Amino acid sequence: MKEVNLRSRAWFGRKGKDGFVYRAWMKNQGIPDYEFDGKPVIGICNTWSELTPCNAHFRELAESVKRGIYQAGGFPVEFPVMSLGETLMKPTAMLYRNLASMDVEESIRANPLDGVVLLCGCDKTTPSLVMGACSVDIPTIVVSGGAMLTGRHKGTSIGTSDLWRYQAAIKEEKMSQEEFVTLEGSMCRSRGHCAVMGTASTMACMVEALGLSLPNNAAIPAADARRKVLAQLSGLRIVEMVKDDLKPSDILTRKAFENAIITNAAIGGSTNFVLHLLAIAGRVGIDLTLQDIDTYSTKIPLLANLQPSGKFFMEDFYYAGGLQAVLKELAEHLNTDCITVNSKTIKENFERSEFVNREIIASVIEPFNAISGIVVLNGNLCENGAVIKPSAASAELLQHTGKAVVFEDIEDYKERIDNDDLDVDESSVMVLKNVGPKGYPGMPEVGNMALPKKLLMKGVTDMVRISDGRMSGTGFGTVVLHVSPEAAVGGNFSVIKNGDLITLDLPNRSLHLHVPDEELEERKQNWKAPALASERGYVNLYTSTVQQAHLGADFEFLRGKSGSEITRDSH
Known part of the structure; x- marks a missing residue:
């Protein structure tokens, strides 16, 4: 055992006025002397x-x-x-x-x-x-x-991931509002x-x-x-x-x-x-x-x-x-x-653990799914990278090319997603911009965008979706997330237009925008940065100092250990 010099002794081990203050005020909670004895x-x-x-x-x-x-x-x-x-x-x-x-x-x-x-x-x-x-x-x-x-409803096990299915069922008019409310009380029990x-x-x-x-x-x-x-x-x-x-x-x-x-x-x-x-x-x-x-x-x-x-x-x-x-x-x-x-x-x-049920925890030799993990994508659409969770995606969409349907921000998405005149089909690639760390701000969990109602009504259950935001861990689908740099700070993602061809190629770790480099540069020269939230206090600090997703969205000034030493003493 190492010889440890307890930090707390710099407070409770002191003599004179300082020690008196530290101990006396703690004692108003009914703490006896011996609790402070090392x-x-x-x-x-x-x-x-x-x-x-x-x-x-x-x-x-x-x-x-x-x-x-x-x-x-x-x-x-x-x-x-x-x-x-x-x-x-x-x-x-x-x-x-x-x-x-x-x-x-x-x-x-x-x-x-x-x-x-x-x-x-x-x-x-x-x-x-x-x-x-x-x-x-x-x-x-x-x-x-x-x-x-685990939640239970009508003899069936349910959990948070089912919420996305219920949302689609409401849109498709396959579930009543009454049953939806009943499910609220059945899930979180x-x-x-x-x-x-x-x-x-x-x-x-x-x-x-x-x-x-x-x-x-x-x-x-x-x-x-x-x-x-x-x-x-x-x-x-x-x-x-x-x-x-x-x-x-x-x-x-x-x-x-x-x-x-x-x-x-x-x-x-x-x-x-x-x-x-x-x-x-x-x-x-x-x-x-x-x-x-x-x-x-x-x-x-x-x-x-x-x-x-x-x-x-x-x-x-x-x-x-x-x-x-x-x-x-x-x-x-x-x-x-x-x-x-x-x-x-x-x-x-x-070493002391034992397997109980191979249906729930499979072996490496016979896994539940050979596809796993979080795949990092690279390409001209995400110069600093993006991520996708293939185990929650549709296998047939992991190599896919489609035309972009672009939503400039979350409000644009909410306003247009269920419009009958939205130019979208099941082969389209849905793109949501300005929901990254700075652009929202805070990088919300909106990346697994709900599909357009008119496609849900046709039985479409998944599409390629791309954003600079996040997805709830309970979510699923062929969803590309954390595109970096985010749209709010420029880069190729910020200038994607409706109709641009995009290729997701998971086996080759690629996310490619089929637009010539010269045209992308021209678009970026004409691009205007959106107004970022600049409110007082913490939001202002956040938008001005948060790092991009590929760095963890932390503040630069918080990287590296600070240590436990107190440099000033008020007593």
């Missing part, structure tokens, strides 16, 4: 909020964490940080991911904390908390909130985040694959009592991590990021994984690029038969062995010597 102070960073329904059970979960901290001889202190609710926040929770990360970073650095437990669940709460905590780099462990129980392999579950799998959580963190359902057990064990473990001085920088190596990419391919994880992993890598100084996502995904088949790429749900995934079973199956592809928060390697953790 115990590791553990912060519980809580994203509980009734405006973030996925995380609404976190006050209860925090109590389990506290029990573990007390049992291990630590001193727990729970504190709130900005909570990002994907379902309610406008214009998009992604706009505030970087802000929440700043809140977390500064809250940890400014306070007498020796270690921290991150309570996160809904999509952006996980990356924002990890981004902030790893920037400070004190011992850190993640406890996810868990997925909700317990605490927790989305029941499918959406972004929230992808993020929970990401932190487990990186080694930032205890084994099985990703898949235990929120309503399962074993979620509380894991929270208590995490409380116990964080105290030991402080004593061992085991920090995120010891865990988040280049090899750990490679493991996360490989794992994400095997589980059919969300395309949002790309943005968040790149941002985290930037915070800890790991040279990770968009191309690395493709490189480490390319030979990995899809093992997890989970919506939206498959049939089953996160609850089923846990009963089938969870992420540790997937990691065990991927052993030959992984860097198995990577250390995790319990001081064991990922191999030592997954």
